[in-house]
Amino acid sequence: MTDNPVRTVTVERTSTGHFTATNTRGGTISFGTGSGADGDTEFTPVELLLAAIGGCTAVDVDIATSRHAEPSGFSVTVTGNKVSDDLGNRMTDLTVTFSVAFPDGEGADRARAILPRAVKTSHDRLCTVSRTVEIGTPVTATVEEA
Incomplete structure (x- = not known):
């Protein structure tokens, strides 16, 4: 960890109701509305x-x-x-x-x-x-x- 107190994530839309958050170290997590017709299991x-x-x-x-x-x-x-x-x-x-x-x-x-x-x-x-x-x-x- 650095002494910099700022924490940042960027959220990008990947498709309707689906998104990916990326941290400054390159880690990603996908999430969405949780109400997809395909029974998606992404976190809301x-x-x-x-x-x-x-x-x-x-x-x-x-x-x-x-x-x-x-x-x-x-x-x-x-x-x-x-x-x-x-x-x-x-x-x-x-x-x-x-x-x-x-x-x-x-x-x-x-x-x-x-x-x-x-x-x-x-x-x-x-x-x-x-x-x-x-x-x-x-x-x-x-x-x-x-």
């Missing part, structure tokens, strides 16, 4: 938001716990309710649930012991994605000439 933007929340905190927790022991199972489930009301379309009741198992052993005992603190620290301080969602930040949308 809302699912990407949920994945970003889960992924961000999963990285934090994995770094903190796996230095003590390699997990034998590690999954994070993120759920929420999509609502449409006077405030517009948005997600409510976001929940992040960790299911992490470690084998027997001294290092694993340490990893199990710090797991709740690692989850709390990620949520309260470290995870940029969930911190941004919870605290909120203005989003500016503009149109530039092509």
Whole structure:
């Protein structure tokens, strides 16, 4: 990582309702509306938001716990309710649930012991994605000439 605080992705339309996001390192992820007649399995933007929340905190927790022991199972489930009301379309009741198992052993005992603190620290301080969602930040949308 650099000291540059700017993060950028570019989203390009690939066909009707289908897009590819590219990061500055050349990584890509395809997504779409999730309502294609062909039964597409691409993530929707809302699912990407949920994945970003889960992924961000999963990285934090994995770094903190796996230095003590390699997990034998590690999954994070993120759920929420999509609502449409006077405030517009948005997600409510976001929940992040960790299911992490470690084998027997001294290092694993340490990893199990710090797991709740690692989850709390990620949520309260470290995870940029969930911190941004919870605290909120203005989003500016503009149109530039092509």
